[in-house]
Amino acid sequence: MPAGGSSLFSGFRVLGLYSNHVPHALRYHKKHREFYVVTSVGQCFHTYNVNRLGIVAVSNSLSDDISCVAADRMLVFAAAGRLISAFARNKEVVMCYHGHKQEVRLLLPLGDQLISVDGGGDFIVWDVQGGDVYLRLHFDPATFDVSAMMHPSTYLNKVLLGSSQGALQLWNIKTSKLLFTFPGWSAGVTVLQQSPAVDVVGVGTATGRIVIHNIRLDETLMSFTQDWGPISSLAFRTDGPPIVASGSPQGHIAFWDLERRQLLTQHRHAHRTAVAAATFLQGEPLLITNGADNAIKVWIFDQEGGSPRLLRSRQGHSAPPSTIHHHGNDGKNILSAGQDGTLQSFSSVHERFNKNLGHGSINKKKEQKKKKGLTYEALRLPAITAFSSAAARQADWDGIVACHRGCLATTTWNYQRCTMGAHHLQPPAARRTSIATAVDITSCGNFAVIGLSCGRVDVYNLQSGQHRGCYGNEEKAHSGAVRGVATDALNQLTLTAGSDWLLKFWRFKSRKQEEQLKLHSAPASMMLHKDSGMLALALDDFTLLVVDIETRRIVRKFAGHRSNITDMTFSPDGRWLITVAMDCTIRTWDLPSGFLVDCFLVAMAPVGVSLSPTGDFLATAHVDSLGVYLWTNKSLCGPVGLRPLPADYQPVEVTLPGVVVDDSGQEVTSEDADDEYKSAEQLGAELVTLSLLPESRWKSLLHLDVIKRRNKPVAPPAAPAAAPFFLPTLPGLTPRFTSPAVTEQETKSKLLGGLMSHRSEFSSDLESALQSGSFDRPVRLLKDCGPAALSVEITCLTSEGGGASSLPLAFIHMIDSMLSSGRDFDLAQAYLALFLKLHLRTVSQDSVAMAALLRLSSRLEAGWAELRASFDQSLCLLSYAKSALL
Structure with a gap:
């Protein structure tokens, strides 16, 4: 460890x-x-x-x-x-x-x-x-407690301070002098905001009054009063319409018309908690708000009447999540039920795939007559305490069933439509004091099995919502509350656990009891791994039992937690059982060996855990935390040595993970900072690096003669009809063009002056590099040449082209250095191919050059063998991954 x-x-x-x-x-x-x-x-x-x-x-x-x-x-x-x-x-x-x-x-x-x-x-x-x-x-807090602060526009070195006693003060921070004191409006100042007009500021008070005040003249221009308590934020619209927005502690936003001096519109329940801040974008009809309900919202004003609509938002749970489960077989989506009553889906790939399934509400058809007398909160259902989901038939009907705190009826939800479903599942004859405590959906997605606190276990059809029967004699499966229900993968068995210390096995279709196990303590929760047939039971005495549903015997018993076990999950192969408890530990039990193999502490007690069906991420939810935390499985990335932990093992606290920036997001830097990352020239000795030059610079070197023959013009170029205007002229009344002077050098043979009497810069540098051993400059010169120029340079290496006898050997050494360094791998291959095409017959007559070519050939074969092994390994791994996905 x-x-x-x-x-x-x-x-x-x-x-x-x-x-x-x-x-x-x-x-x-x-x-x-x-x-x-x-x-x-x-x-x-x-x-x-x-x-x-x-x-x-x-x-x-x-x-x-x-x-x-x-x-x-x-x-x-x-x-x-x-x-x-x-x-x-x-x-x-x-x-x-x-x-x-x-x-x-x-x-x-x-x-x-x-x-x-x-x-x-x-x-x-x-x-x-x-x-x-x-x-x-x-400032003495008893007389002037600073509660708001702003810089008035165009007021140099001036700061306006507001106090909880109601007075305002204007200070010059450069001279440290109090310039003016405003008596206020007999209410504490909560917000100070600059308006688009100079000298005019908006003042929000603790009594809900909004004052538009001219600080230069000390004159109140207008005032408004909202009925929702103190002003939590103020924002002035700057794109034209004279509107000020005010936020309230109840999450409502009011919009006031400054021209008509009246309320323009209001938006209730913009946030579930107080509006922390509201800001209009400069020159745009967009309002940004955030609050303690874990939400950021952007509102746009494009509707008649001036009311806003939600343009985009990012919001999570406003209260800590209590239950989490992975949805689907790909392991990318996590369903989370929060104490705020919402059911949400978080994507582990990108947050743009997140879904909010909303808040549960009562049956509106039955309560339509009573709806007029009910408030918005009264129509909401309590928080979800347990839920089950299946993706098999979610395209046809609802695939999520949830139990609510203190409610007898369970609700259905549709994942694809992101809404609550059409059915409220409630047994036909049950005590109104009973509540739903456990739920499970069959693997086929057709049936839901629901356990109640009175001991009933009922079966419902998810397509129609009809009640299909119940388990037990006298419609009672247990003498106490049902703590857990589960069905096997083939819909042959139904397993129920109750507070009467019994685990019962039922036939799913006939609903007849086959067998029961007496436990040594009351079970608190139950989890079935359908593929392996292993059933995990968390008991009230903080112990764990693992039951094989085939043999119907207890096969493992684990003890180690020191508080209530809140949740558990199996690994996809059924080898590990991961449990979390209120003792702030996350433990992993190895079922084949029966030992604890991993244990660590977290700062906040975990209340929910779920391991993805692919085994790559472990998700946890914690007390007093609004997020869902992901942990990577190290065993998928490399070998992990797992050894049994001793009984007196003391776990180490691990820091909870934070937020990771998406790769698609653009990094925001300071405007003056422009630091760019520069990649290394070579990452490793066993790797090769390409030149990043266009393919046209090296791929066509072997076919230059074909390209020239194809691009040869059919007819010779004709002389222009008129001379261009920029040709030089002779002085005189009649304009005459001058003919260019022919120098003595140009009268010489082009062949003698071009190839034989003058050596190129590349040839000189290549010959010098042969003595020094550094071929960086010749390689740089070749990289700057085009295909035609590069062909001329390589052609002139031998004595027939006007070069020295040592140049072919120097060129071979240059290619050898390029291959040994691993850089410009594509250029080295192209240059060597063209060199052998042009000079192989000449070089074969030079014993020293041939020896260098043989050494180069062995280096080429060894390097290609390493590359081919890497290619084959990567292709094999890619094929295996693609076959696993299919």
Whole structure:
């Protein structure tokens, strides 16, 4: 067991975390011409592009939860406790600001300064680059508790402060002087927001009053009052219509018309919790909101009447998930039921495949008459406590059945339509005080088996929703509450476990009991691996039993958990049983050997676990956490040595995984930073690297004569009818063109002057490289030549072409150095092929050159053997993977 914790699983990423109660920060990147929104999630923050709401950056974690975030053109500032950190590239901490004695509550970037306010009344102006304190003020929280802060537009070095007592103060941070005090409106200030008009600001109060005030004239222009409590956020629209949006703690948003001075429209339940922040994009009809319900939403104003509609969103559970299961056989989708009452599907591939199946509601047909007197919350069903899903017939009818807290009826859900289904499954004769406690869907997807707290076990048809019977005499399968139900893979057996300490085996079709096992404690939950026929039972005494449903005997018993076992799952091959408990441990039991082979601790107690059908990811849900955490299975990536752990083994705590940026997301950097990654010239000695030159530069070298013959013109080029205008003329009244002067060198033979009397730069460098042993410069010269020029250079290597006798040997050594270094593998092969085509007969008469060619040939054969082995191994692995998928 490694010192790091688990030998089987390592943290990969967390799904479904997007936002919390901290107001977001908005950035505009001039280089990308795109807006980015920064939201806080615990000890780190995420950066999303507003265009697609795709995550593009995840910051490094801080030591404490982030209390507020702010951003300017270059940096993102985050306050965690008493420490303020500046992040570059939305990831790395480049500067820390120490000096506060209490938790920082407000941040405001202002040019080269950063202003921060803590809970103790300390007001500090920092120098962003150096981290020095530029100005420090102290406000007595009893008389002026700073609750809001903003920089009025065009007011140089001015900051407007709002207090929870209601007064406002305008300060000059350069001269450290109080310029003016506004008495306020007898209510605490919660929000200060600059309007599109200069000198006009919006003030939100704790009594729900919105005041539009001119700070230059100290004159209130207008005011509004919302009935939903304090103002949590304010935003002014800047693309034309004079509208201000106000958020409330109930999650409602109101839109006020500043021209008519009246309420324009309202959007109820925009968020399930308080609206943390609302921001209009500059010059666009888009509003961005975030809240503590773990949601980021973009609203667009393109409807009549000025009401917004939801354009795009990223939202997860607003309350911690309680039950999770993988859906389907590909292992890419995870169904999660949260305490907020919603059923959601998270994709482990990309978040754009996430689905929200919504919130369960009562049967609207039966409650239509009573609906007028019910509120929106009264129509909702309680949270889901247990559910089962099957993908076999989900295209034909509902494939998910769920039990709700305190409800007798179970609901059906449709995964493909992302809605609640048409059926409410309820037994015809049962006590109203009974509730559904366990559910399972058959492998064929046609039937649902549901257990109740009164001991009934009923069977329903999912296509019609009709009741098909129940198990047991007098319509009672157990004398106590049913804790678990399961059906085998062939619909031959039904297994039920109850609080009466009994595990019973029933015939599925006839519903007759065949056998029962007496347990030593009451079972808390049950899980069946249908392929292997192994049934796992978690008991109330914190022990585990594994029953073989073929022999109907207990084959394994495990003890080790020190608290209630909350969930368990099998590996796809049925070899491992993975269990989680309230003792914060995740344990893996090996069924063939009967030993505990892996155990590690997590910070928060896990309440749900599910291993994907492909075995690649383990998903866990935890107490007081809104996300679904993924762990990679190390045994699929390489050999893992599993040994039995001793009875006194003390597990090591493992950090929960964080968010991983999608590969498709564009990384947001500072506008002045433009660092590009440069790949190494050669990755390994056993690998080869191609030249990345176009194929036309080397692929046609052996066929240049054919190409020239094909491109030869049919008729010789004709002289132009008129001379071009740029030819030189002689001075005089009559314009006459001058003929170019013929020099003495040009009168010489072109053959003597071109090939025999002048040596090219490549030939000279190649001959020099033969003495020095470095052939980098000749190779660079050849790479710059086109096919025709390269053919001329290689042709002139021998004495017949005007070259020296040592040049062929030098060229062979150059090819040998290229192959030994592993770089430009394609060019070396092409150059050598052309050289042998042109000079093989000449080189064969030189014994020294032939010896060099033989050594080069052996190097070629050895290198190609290694490459062919790598190719064959990769092709074999690819074929195996494709056959496994099929």
